[in-house]
Amino acid sequence: MTSLTQLQPNGLWRFFAQFCAIPHPSKHEAALSQWIQTWAREQGLPVVVDQVGNLIIKKPATPGMEDRKGVILQAHIDMVPQANADTQHDFTKDPIDAYVDGEWVRARGTTLGADNGIGAAACLAVLADRHIKHGPIEVLLTIDEEAGMTGAKGLQPGLLEGEILLNTDSEQDGEVYMGCAGGVDALLRFAYAAEPVPAEHQAWEIKLSGLRGGHSGVNIHQGRGNANKLLARLLESLSHELPLRLAELSGGTLRNAIPREARALLLLPSQHADALAAALTRLSAPLKTELAAIDSKLGFSLTQAPLPSRCLNQAAQQRLLDALLACPNGVIRMSDAIAGVVETSTNLGVISTQDDAIQVQCLIRSLNETGRQHVEQMTQAVANLAGAECQFSGHYPGWTPDPASPIMRLLRETHKELFTSDPKIMVIHAGLECGLFQPAYPHWDMVSFGPTIQGAHSPDERVHIPAVHRFWQLLIRLLEQIPSR
CATH class of the missing domain: 3.30.70.360 (Alpha-Beta Plaits)
Structure with missing residues (x-):
């Protein structure tokens, strides 16, 4: 994992390397969940484990930004377990053998878990970084997204206080999602x-x-x-x-x-x-x-x-x-x-x-x-x-698009500020957890974005290193610009 920990942004990649070292296929996330809980408490961050196993970690606003709208950073911590026929791998016991291949990170013979490990790593990296400016933050890490969306379905109202949800489970740099399919x-x-x-x-x-x-x-x-x-x-x-x-x-x-x-x-x-x-x-x-x-x-x-x-x-x-x-x-x-x-x-x-x-x-x-x-x-x-x-x-259920979404507008403006181009505003045919959050939190203003991940759900899965850096830049700048309540 040494090569991964040398990548930038360093904090994000260090967390992802740790995820690769701890087996976490769908329905077997307990070890990774426990590691995250232990880490968060060591940082002095309060952690809640809800009735289905989702993790909620809260971080107060940086001084002077206490009046900003609360943001929920969201990802799922399970991964799809797929291996080539000639690869002997027990996803409940064996670590992911990730490596750098030019501008990409891959895994040898198996899925990589960049879906949604990169997003989850970004959430923890925000919690760990004391230099990022932001309002009140809650990190929501759900379980079992890939095999039934159990975590999103079981999320109870009243546990989270934020108004804006940033879902990190999209897989194309330069695209922002405002809706998804149900299934x-x-x-x-x-x-x-x-x-x-x-x-x-x-x-x-x-x-x-x-x-x-x-x-x-x-x-x-x-x-x-x-x-x-x-x-x-x-x-x-x-x-x-x-x-x-x-x-x-x-x-x-x-x-x-x-x-x-x-x-x-x-x-x-x-x-x-x-x-x-x-x-x-x-x-x-x-x-x-x-x-x-x-x-x-x-x-x-x-x-x-x-x-x-x-x-x-x-x-x-x-x-x-x-x-x-x-x-x-x-x-x-x-x-x-x-x-x-x-x-x-x-x-x-x-x-x-x-x-x-x-x-x-x-x-x-x-x-x-x-x-x-x-x-x-x-x-x-x-x-x-x-x-x-x-x-x-x-x-x-699917996630119904909201063309008037304020966070979508802010993300579009932030993307253009950073990269001098408008992102593509998309609706994805894959399932995202946003639609399942709406019954419990109908007031949330939601958007989904992430780095380029190719071959998800197959052993060809790979994540683009420069796209991860741009995703991180966009996420940090967006947090800085969240408006007041």
Whole structure:
């Protein structure tokens, strides 16, 4: 971590290096939370841990600025745990191996956690710096943002006194966000009656890998391959040529990450081994060509595997493949009101094989409730036709833009003062916690900004070092200019 601690702004990067050293995937933030609490109390800063585990740390105004409006600096302390197939990493125990690569910071073989570790590090750096001029500050660090937004949903009214919230969870330098999509999880469950493996069959494992993956909100419109959908297409084509039986199917690891890898365990009569290899080569070639411009590293492998004890019955197998092919995925509609912004999308994120069922997890996002309801209806219809169960859960609202926002206007003016250019005012298709704060704190004036982070939710994640410096400059100057109450 030595190289990270030599970067500027030094205080921010030192905190981020410490975050990398403490495992903190979603739902396993306790160790990092405890470290932050201990650090804050050592600085003489009061800390509150609310009923769901969010941290609230308060710092008084610098002398002469006590009359300024109170500001809440906000970030989440969990990270998305994604690793390449050839990387052995336990996110609950192993530190992130971060390193400097030119103008970028990356991690070896895993997600980096810059989403939202850089924002959280900036919040602590403001608390630690005694030279920054600011009014009353409260730092709100939420938990479990990536896997359910539990922290934001559980935030109770009356805990925070500020009027302005600065969310640090955006990922593009020069862009400022004033709204975001809401979302809901869909879980499809395909029950099946298992059958014994037919006599004289061999087991084969097909693996699909090499896709870029990415954030299911930020990258969903970029045409990146979805491993689950691609493998379903391949299996359907293979099943028309060979008498294959499906024993297992799995793909993806998180419902909010575009799946990069998927695998299937197949059974075939032994005499079809050569035909399977030839068919795989022939049928996978068009898929590689289709995605060559965006996912040039897409690959397929075939290896013989140990024989399982059972497999899906043929009727269940066909219902499953039909449903996976029909299940909506990707962009459903672009926004008419905001050019270039996705209005509604869905991500077929995870497939897993259970003892008596195969489960499929999707994340539906939309800037409006009607778009979300439309995709819910489509997903439910697919489940109905396939005889599967379908449940929707974890609904969270979007963040409605406020064109008259005073903090948005001040941030725009501050950006132009520092960098001689106006920022782009945006609405993001990804989920931000701002919308969930509104029921408890409807008076908050909110805005979201951050440095450039590419490849979030995938092992390609990287953060741009010069953009982090500009983000810090903007944050500090903005705090200095917060108006009086």
